[in-house]
Amino acid sequence: MEVNPQELIAILQDKIALYEHLGITVAEISASRVRFKVSLEKNRNHKGTAFGGSLYASGVLAAYALALAGLKAHQIPTENIVIAKGEIQYLRPVDTDFEVVSEFRSAQEQEDFFKTLNATGRVRGMIRTQILGEGGSLKASLLGDFVVKL
Template structure:
């Protein structure tokens, strides 16, 4: 189920002040998959590549967006979403705009996540994020990956 990207952007702008500085555009946003396109220019480090903290922050925001979209799709009235632990691996420097992808492995995993939240009023699960460097000829390569352990409470 799709949620309105503009409504989501407003939530981020209002509640996560860092969002407006990261150069994110929302390419896809639903309860199963989130794709962000991110401007390198807004996230440069002293080497002319993406700042590691920006990669982490945009990755965490994509997972937050995935959960928020799911809460709306499953009609669960909470925004109590926190990251309990995040581990990022930097595979190669990112020297171009980049794409963030966060998605549930499959529909069954997604449904189990929200069912546990409804049954237990709490769920903790790892969400996987991939950060792709945009390459020439439309190609892209994995620049970083993040595993975030998120806790949601009702």
């Protein structure tokens, strides 16, 4: 089933207070990929680069949106999504507006994630998020361990 991007954006705006403050524009949102464009100006630190906490928060939010889009696509009636653990690697300073791209590590992991949730009412799985600068250069990488319950 196709997901309605406007419905998902409305959920993010309504349920995640931080969303409005990060300067996010949703460029793509589907059950297989989420891509945000994020304003450096809204996330600038004292060095003129993106604040590490903002990079982490926008990465977690993109992964949350990916899980949410998958739930809607699979017609699973829950929004009970939390991050259990997140590990981020800051590779290079982010000194421009940036993109946040979130995907499951593989199509098989994505399929297993929702199949397990349907079968057991609970699932825990990994979602990969990349922070990209101008020209698609990798600036940071986040691996989030997410739990979803019915």
